[in-house]
Amino acid sequence: MRVCKVVGHVVATAKHPCLARRKILVVVPLKGRGDPAVPMQLAVDGVGAGIGSEVLVSESGAAGSLVTGLEYPPVRSVIVGIVDEVGGR
Amino acid sequence: MKLARVIGTVVLARAIAPYEGRSLHVTQDLNEALEPTGDPQVSATWQPVREGEMVIVEVARESANAFGEPMPFDSVILGKVESVYIDEEA
Numbered sequence: 001m002r003v004c005k006v007v008g009h010v011v012a013t014a015k016h017p018c019l020a021r022r023k024i025l026v027v028v029p030l031k032g033r034g035d036p037a038v039p040m041q042l043a044v045d046g047v048g049a050g051i052g053s054e055v056l057v058s059e060s061g062a063a064g065s066l067v068t069g070l071e072y073p074p075v076r077s078v079i080v081g082i083v084d085e086v087g088g089r
Numbered sequence: 090m091k092l093a094r095v096i097g098t099v100v101l102a103r104a105i106a107p108y109e110g111r112s113l114h115v116t117q118d119l120n121e122a123l124e125p126t127g128d129p130q131v132s133a134t135w136q137p138v139r140e141g142e143m144v145i146v147e148v149a150r151e152s153a154n155a156f157g158e159p160m161p162f163d164s165v166i167l168g169k170v171e172s173v174y175i176d177e178e179a
Contacts, residue, residue, distance in 0.1 A: 007121070008175035010092065012145060015168025016135050016155060024145065026092070026175060028121065039118035039126050042090040042145060052179045061151045074135075074147055074155035074165060077090040 003083055004029050006053045010042060018068040018075055025049060025079065027057055043077040044068075056081040092119045092170065093146045095138050099131050107160045114138060114166065116146055121175060134166040143170040 008026035012019070023045040028038065041057075046067040049055045057079055064075035097115035101108060112134050120126040123143075132146055135155050145168040147155070152165035 005179065007179040008173060010145070010170050010174075011172045012168040012170045014136060015145065019145075019168055024090075026121075026173070034121070036120050036122065036124065037126055038120060040092040040121055040123075042092055044090075051176045059149075061154075064151060070154075072154040072159070074151050074153075074167060075090065076147065076149060076151040 001056055001058045001080070002029055003086055004041070004043075004055055004057045005033065006049050006051050006055055006079075007033070008051060016074060018070055018073050019044065022067070025051075027055065027079070030054070041077065043079045044075055045079045047079055047082055049079050049082055054083040054086075055079045056083060090145055090147045090167070092173065093117055093132075093144055094119055094125070095140050095142050095144055095166075096129060097140060105161070107162075112137065116144065116164070116166065118146075119143070123173065130164055132164040132166050133160070133162045136166070136169070138166055138169055143173070144168065145170060
C-alpha cells in the first residue's frame with residue numbers, strides 16, 4: 001500500500017463491466033509528483049475520495065474484490081482509505 | 090492500473106491456446122503530462138481498441154481475470170479513455 005494524492009480523474013464509457021459506475025481517479029505517490037519518469041497511476045475509488053485528497057492505495061486483488069464484488073476481479077489498484085495524518089514525515 | 094496509449098499491434102504466427110485469436114496491442118505508459126514514459130509493453134484487450142487511443146491498463150496477476158476464466162496474461166486493456174482531467178493545483 002502507498003500513500004498517494006488524488007490529482008485528477010478519467011472518463012471512460014467503454015470499459016470492463018467490473019469498472020461500471022466506478023469512479024476512476026488519477027493518483028500520484030506523494031514524492032512522485034511532477035517526475036516525468038513516473039507513469040500516471042489510476043485507482044478505483046472505494047471510499048468517496050476527491051481531487052486533493054491524500055489516500056491509501058492498495059495493490060491487492062483482495063481490495064479489488066471488495067470494491068467490485070467479484071471473487072476474482074481484474075483490478076488491483078483501489079483507494080481503500082482517506083489519510084487523516086501521516087507521522088514521521 | 091495505468092493510463093497508456095495504444096501504439097501498435099502484435100500478430101502471433103504460433104501461440105499457446107489461450108493466445109490464439111486474441112487481439113494483442115503494444116501500449117505505452119503515459120505520465121502526468123500525457124507524455125510517453127517507460128518501455129512499451131504488450132497487452133491483451135478486453136474490447137477492440139485502435140492505435141492512438143488512450144486506455145486503462147491493469148497489470149500483474151489480476152489481469153488474468155479479465156476474461157471470465159483465468160488466462161495467462163499479465164497485462165490487459167480494461168477500457169477506453171475519453172478524457173483525462175488533471176488538477177495542476179492539487
